[in-house]
Amino acid sequence: MNSAERRAGMSLAAIFALRMLGLFLILPVFAVHARAIPGGDDTFLVGMAIGAYGLTQAFLQILFGMASDRYGRKPVILFGLALFVAGSAVAALAADIHTIIIGRVIQGSGAISAAVTALAADLTRDQHRTKIMAMIGSGIGLMFALSMVAAPLLYAAIGMSGIFWLIAALALGAMALTVWAVPAAPAARSTPIRENNVIRQILRNGALMRLNFGVFALHLIQMMMWVTLPAALVAHGGLPVEEHWKIYLPAVLLSFAVMVPAIVAAERGRRFKPVYAGAVALLALVQAGLYAWTENIWLAAAWLTLFFIAFNILEAMQPSLISRIVSPGIKGAALGVYNTLQSIGIFLGAAAGGWLLRHFSEAAVGWCCGILALSWLALAVACPLPVPAPTESAHKRA
Numbered sequence: 427m428n429s430a431e432r433r434a435g436m437s438l439a440a441i442f443a444l445r446m447l448g449l450f451l452i453l454p455v456f457a458v459h460a461r462a463i464p465g466g467d468d469t470f471l472v473g474m475a476i477g478a479y480g481l482t483q484a485f486l487q488i489l490f491g492m493a494s495d496r497y498g499r500k501p502v503i504l505f506g507l508a509l510f511v512a513g514s515a516v517a518a519l520a521a522d523i524h525t526i527i528i529g530r531v532i533q534g535s536g537a538i539s540a541a542v543t544a545l546a547a548d549l550t551r552d553q554h555r556t557k558i559m560a561m562i563g564s565g566i567g568l569m570f571a572l573s574m575v576a577a578p579l580l581y582a583a584i585g586m587s588g589i590f591w592l593i594a595a596l597a598l599g600a601m602a603l604t605v606w607a608v609p610a611a612p613a614a615r616s617t618p619i620r621e622n623n624v625i626r627q628i629l630r631n632g633a634l635m636r637l638n639f640g641v642f643a644l645h646l647i648q649m650m651m652w653v654t655l656p657a658a659l660v661a662h663g664g665l666p667v668e669e670h671w672k673i674y675l676p677a678v679l680l681s682f683a684v685m686v687p688a689i690v691a692a693e694r695g696r697r698f699k700p701v702y703a704g705a706v707a708l709l710a711l712v713q714a715g716l717y718a719w720t721e722n723i724w725l726a727a728a729w730l731t732l733f734f735i736a737f738n739i740l741e742a743m744q745p746s747l748i749s750r751i752v753s754p755g756i757k758g759a760a761l762g763v764y765n766t767l768q769s770i771g772i773f774l775g776a777a778a779g780g781w782l783l784r785h786f787s788e789a790a791v792g793w794c795c796g797i798l799a800l801s802w803l804a805l806a807v808a809c810p811l812p813v814p815a816p817t818e819s820a821h822k823r824a
Contacts, residue, residue: 434549435558437607443565444600448593450573455581465523479534484769491540491762499545506538518590540762547749559742571678575671636809642767643802649775663723681734709736710799717792
């Protein structure tokens with residue numbers, strides 16, 4: 427990568443990471459905090475407070491993506507981050523669960539994922555695009571692990587209101603990065619495209635829809651796993667909640683060490699299809715392993731490491747593949763559809779995992795995740811993927 431691409435990758439990954447850290451920080455502590463505020467004894471409302479941002483993002487990702495195609499990436503990103511700051515302030519000042527839900531809805535309305543990933547695609551060449559997406563995906567994984575460690579400590583020090591103010595400050599930092607650190611974005615398109623034609627074009631593209639199903643399945647599986655996994659680590663592994671980071675953090679870090687060679691193999695070896703399908707197959711295998719690990723905590727850690735390897739590879743490859751398939755004028759819209767399916771997967775995964783656990787068992791959650799992963803694998807094997815462009819080093823060798 428050249429210096430402009432490295433700058434774009436690092437700054438956009440930082441923007442994504444700061445925003446996702448703000449969303450992740452409440453996960454380990456909010457359910458405990460909610461018991462002390464009016465309305466917090468209703469578990470449905472607690473779940474809504476945690477997952478409401480995903481629902482509003484699902485409704486607005488396409489709109490924000492299309493707006494970034496027309497009005498430019500940076501203005502849309504800044505507007506979305508401003509909404510995120512406003513929602514964080516509402517939640518920080520809230521005295522009851524209903525106001526916190528309103529704040530989380532406003533947070534989620536800043537649906538900038540499509541605009542950020544589209545800008546990352548705009549600022550990089552084809553042969554380096556997956557590396558940039560890997561930087562963004564790695565940042566998300568690292569922020570998740572960091573939130574597991576930091577949230578209990580922050581809650582003890584500054585309380586839930588302080589955490590929401592910190593989240594607002596992180597979003598302000600992301601706005602500063604957008605203005606001063608991200609390289610200049612390409613100009614918005616000058617000739618408007620009819621929105622209904624754009625959406626019809628995206629929905630009729632079989633390769634795009636397979637990738638959209640993939641991100642839906644990936645995040646639905648992730649959320650279903652996290653409905654059951656923490657309790658299973660306590661019940662079966664004897665590991666207290668405050669010590670779960672001892673598994674999460676090494677698993678995420680080790681997954682990065684494996685993910686990087688896999689991405690390099692996909693790009694330089696021009697092996698998108700086997701790396702992509704192999705990661706989906708690994709995800710399916712993990713479902714069988716995680717729900718059969720019984721009480722061996724080290725075995726659970728190994729399976730969780732494999733999960734993060736598959737997750738990070740897929741999180742990096744899929745948006746890169748979409749940006750290669752579509753034309754530049756509808757890139758934001760296509761990534762908006764992609765991120766909409768991602769948000770729906772997040773919301774439905776949490777809801778479905780809780781319902782299955784309540785009415786059936788952990789094994790039912792595992793079976794559902796496994797069947798979904800195998801269905802995705804069948805689609806991945808049949809998915810026509812673009813051939814990576816030869817790298818500069820490959821040109822020189824030729």
